[in-house]
Amino acid sequence: MTDRDHEVVLLMGPPGAGKGTQANLLASERGLEQLSTGAMLRAHVQGGTELGKRAKIIMDSGALVSDDIIIDMVRAELDRMRPIRVLLDGFPRTTVQAEALDALLASFGAGIDSAIELVVPESELVRRLLGRAAAEGRSDDNEDTIRTRMRVYLDQTRPLLDYYAVQGKLRSVDGIGTTGEVFDRVVGALGAERA
Numbered sequence: 001m002t003d004r005d006h007e008v009v010l011l012m013g014p015p016g017a018g019k020g021t022q023a024n025l026l027a028s029e030r031g032l033e034q035l036s037t038g039a040m041l042r043a044h045v046q047g048g049t050e051l052g053k054r055a056k057i058i059m060d061s062g063a064l065v066s067d068d069i070i071i072d073m074v075r076a077e078l079d080r081m082r083p084i085r086v087l088l089d090g091f092p093r094t095t096v097q098a099e100a101l102d103a104l105l106a107s108f109g110a111g112i113d114s115a116i117e118l119v120v121p122e123s124e125l126v127r128r129l130l131g132r133a134a135a136e137g138r139s140d141d142n143e144d145t146i147r148t149r150m151r152v153y154l155d156q157t158r159p160l161l162d163y164y165a166v167q168g169k170l171r172s173v174d175g176i177g178t179t180g181e182v183f184d185r186v187v188g189a190l191g192a193e194r195a
């Protein structure tokens with residue numbers, strides 16, 4: 001296995017930016033496994049596990065689930081992947097998570113190839129999330145929780161963009177437009193990496 005067999009891409013951006021939507025498309029396009037920490041937590045909530053019960057209260061408040069829990073979940077997934085070919089959606093979200101991810105990947109001889117930031121103004125984010133609330137009823141898509149999720153993003157996750165920018169790994173992509181238009185931009189931003 002060479003280093004080129006591994007591929008690790010991060011999809012970053014605020015709540016409602018389209019991380020999940022783009023991750024779905026990109027995972028099959030590039031032969032990567034999509035790992036969404038939010039979806040994994042929602043599966044625990046759905047399954048009524050102990051972790052799910054604890055996580056639901058935190059997720060419904062808009063705060064972040066503890067780093068230890070999240071890092072353990074991601075470690076368990078990466079542990080079974082060889083080579084590591086993964087698209088991470090919604091992780092890392094704190095400096096502690098970012099540093100843990102680097103250490104974990106290094107232990108497998110892998111590293112982060114690129115971090116894609118989806119850029120969308122807040123008014124559009126709120127419009128999308130309230131639209132989804134009406135359509136799907138995700139329990140954290142209400143005005144109060146959305147406000148907290150936005151603040152938590154700005155305080156705890158947005159600083160990570162600099163962490164990847166200084167490493168030359170950050171690609172910022174305009175997240176406004178149709179899903180297809182945004183996807184083309186994401187693929188374009190990644191294409192420059194590994195032609």
Ligand code: AP5
Pocket residue numbers: 013014015016017018019020021022037038039041058059060062063064065066070089090091092093097128129131132140149175176177178179182
């Ligand atoms: P998570 O599930 O990651 O939610 P989020 O970051 O708030 O983001 P969303 O999933 O709401 O948005 P998205 O960017 O994926 O956009 P999507 O494609 O869905 O996290 C939920 C909670 O779990 C957190 O608050 C936290 O408590 C916990 N958690 C998760 N990860 C954690 C971690 N690492 N550490 C600690 N805690 C963690 O699109 C949104 C909507 O917009 C959809 O309706 C979609 O159809 C629509 N849409 C998408 N693209 C477009 C477009 N181009 N134009 C118009 N509409 C669009």
Ligand code: MG
Pocket residue numbers: 019020021036038089090
């Ligand atoms: Mg999502």
